[in-house]
Each structure stands twice: as C-alpha cells, then as structure tokens.
Amino acid sequence: MGYVIKKQGESRSFPEGEAFLEGASSEGDIVLHLGTPFEPDAGKTAVLVELEMECLGVHTGENAGLEGSNALGFARYRNGDEAPSNLIELVRQPATDDSAIAAARAIFEAAGFEVAVSADQAGRIIDRLVRPKYNAALTFLDEGLATADDMDMTCRLGLGYANGPIERLEQGGLAHHFDVTKALFEVYGTPAYAPGRRATVAKQRRSAE
C-alpha cells in the first residue's frame, strides 16, 4: 500500500535521510502529515499525524468519547535528542476505523518498525510509564538512597536494562525530561509526573542561557 508524505520542517520521527521518507509515493491510500496541518480526507484509508507531546484530539477535535475516523496519530519514540528508537507508537481514538489501524501498521512494519497501538492519552505508553520512574530515581538521588552509579548498576545487573535511569536521563537530557513531565503533569495532575528537582534546575539553567 503506497503512502504520501506531506512534510514541513524537521520530523522527530524521521530525520532527513531516513529510508522511510524515501519510500513515499506521490499518490497513495495513506497520507502522513509530518509537521504539516492535519487535513481530514475521508477518501483515504488512513490519515496520520505526527505527534509530539500533544494528543491526537488536538488536531481532530473530540466528541464525548465517540470521536474516531480514519485519522491516527503516531510518534517514533525518542529519548530527547538521542537517535529515534525502532518503536512507532500508533495513536487511536475510541471509534477509529480498524482498517485505518491495519493499514498504518502495515506500512510501518513493512519498513521494519515495531508498532504498538495506544489510546489517545498523554504520554502514550512509554512516557506515561517511564517518566514517573525517572522522577523517583531523581528523588532517590537527592534523598541519598544510593549514588547515581549504584542505581544505574542495580538496574543493569538486577533487571537487565541496557542502562539505568540516571544514565538514561543524562543521555536524553534533564531539560527534555522537564518538558515531558511538565506536559504530563498538566494533564494528569498527579505528583508522580511533577518535574523532579534536578530536571527543573536543568531547565532553568537552559532557559537562562
């Protein structure tokens, strides 16, 4: 199934030179908006909007839990400015067409990506789950539970992670963690998402530069 890409500016999911960009056609049943405004098109099998931290509903509007069409959101997971992972989080609404999901999944999987389908919730799957854990690690560090090295080593040796939470935050950027958790905290309002002290400091320093 062919796909058309409408692109403006740099895409976080598909930086310049990505093979997926080269695979696009001038015509196709699927349209992907990479930085261009969402345009509904009922004549297509699926219309995809690249998301940052916002929900798909920001682009499509919502209707008391009945929203859904051939429109989907998506984002390729990245930890800050690190290289994108191989994961595509595909965002659906309550009444999204199953055929649209299947078609979107098919083009991404054909390009070699892993696809996980998420409801249209803030943080989708990964940031929703992992950001509170990173916040906890920052709190533990401040409270002296363990050193950063010991926390990271514990996660590598005890859980088989590729890297520990503090390493992960350093690699992705504490200021980026601040931005993500601030956005999640505004939606969920629970303390687990409140930006950690060290992330707040990093953000303030960056803002002062």
Add this chain to the structure above:
Amino acid sequence: MSTNIQKVGVCGAGGTMGAGIAIVASRAGFETACFDTSMEVLDRARGQTEGFLGKSVDRGKMAAAERDAALAGLSASTDMDALADCDLVIEAVFEDLGVKRELLGALDGICKPEALFASNTSTLSITEIAAGCDRQDRVVGMHFCLPAQLMKLIEMSPGVNTSDEAFADAWAWTEAAGQQPVTTQDKPGFILNALLVPFNNDAIRAVEAGVASPTDIDKAIKAGLNYKMGPLELLDLVGLDTQMLLCEAFYPVTLDPRASAPPLLRRMVAAGHLGHKTGRGFYTYDDNAMFGG
C-alpha cells in the same frame, strides 16, 4: 578483596533463594552450613544444587574438581546448633518481620559473638529485623537477586545500629564471593524494588485505563527502551500474588500511591489469575507457550 570469613551459614536454605545463596558461598570456596526446618526441603535443594553445578561443569563454566569441592563444602542440618561456628549467617526465610526477628534472636544465643548476621529481605527494614537480637551492630542487609546463583548484584544496606566495621566485613565477603555489591539506605524496596514495584503497578493501571493491551505495552517498553522483558510479562513470571505482597509491604510504609495495589491486580489475584504459575495472568500459558493478549 580478602575476607576473614571462612564459614557461612544459610537459614532457609531449602528454599529457592536460600539454596541459590548457598551455591554462591560454596562455589566461592566457603564452608557452607545449610539450615532449614525440614530435611526433606534441604535434600531437595541439595539435589537441585548438584544438578546446577553439574550443568556448570558441562558448559565449561567450572572445573569438575571445583564442583566437587563446592559440594564437599556444603553441609545440611535441621539443627540450628550447626551454625554455632559460622562467621557469617545469611537468613533467607519467609518474608515476615516476626519470623526474621525470632530467628535472629535464636541465632544470637547460638552463634559466636563476633559472627555477622545478614538478612536477604527485599521489603522489610534491616533496622527492625536487627532489633530482634542483641548484636544490632553486626546485622546488615544483603539482598540477593533471584536466581541468586546467576545474578551478581547484591543490595547492601546498613541498619541504624550497624557498625562501619561490620558493614565493611560483609561487603568484603560479597566481593570475595564474586558478587557485585551496591550500597543503599535501609528504605522499603532498597533500589531495585523501590523503582520496579511502582513501575509495574503503573503498567497494570495503564491496562486498566485502556491505554493499550498488555501485548502493546510490553512491545513498546521492549522496543522503545531495550528492556529484555515488558512489565506485564515480568509480572506474570514473578506472580501477581507476589506483586500484591510487595504492594502491601511498601504502601503502608511509604504512602506512595504508585506503590498501592491497583484494583485490577486485586481482582486478578482474587480470580486466581496469578501468571505463569496458574496458567493465566496478563497472558495465557499452555504448555509454556505464550499467547499474546
């Protein structure tokens, strides 16, 4: 790292964790006295240990002579007096404060005054456990990871009354045993479970909130973060009843909402959907084959 410890006692050595700890000690060349309340469980653990060390030889990870020496250094008894001359006694008994305190009190009357006591607790306070004996200065937290015979990590925690000397002696022993210790404060869950238990609860809540299916959550976490297992696969492996016990141990102490048992977890445990062990959890298991949700 050198150590003055020569003989190690393991309480609860008939259990999975205790047997693994005994392997760590005996494999490193320490005379190891295994204690439990039933000779039957000790005999079973002995058989499993022989099997494990035999496979280590088959796979070229240790020489046959080293296996023979490790097995020769292992003794087993249901008589606690067999621990009297141990330099270090590691307890890995049931995760219950009263049981552990009573055990340390009994050991206190049997073991030589200079012996170190270590607790393998994953949830309880070392300080509270140590209060069960009159040598609180010589009690340390020594949390091994499951399976202990394969995992290098040990979370080491001093209690409020633990002396620096005792902690250093215990630390030196873990290194002499070929393990990788890390230091953590005496707080619920130490490092590993303090991060993992709430994270796993968050994954359960995400399922309950309809964010994604267990399959999609696990796939996202593995592909996006390079974790070897997704949180829901891990919960099925560990057992949902175990997660429930961890929540019940942590939440009353920390009052962290993320550590409280999610309603879905409670319902699944009540329904007998405990994971691998009952054939159904977040996934369904048939003859060890996993079927995604």
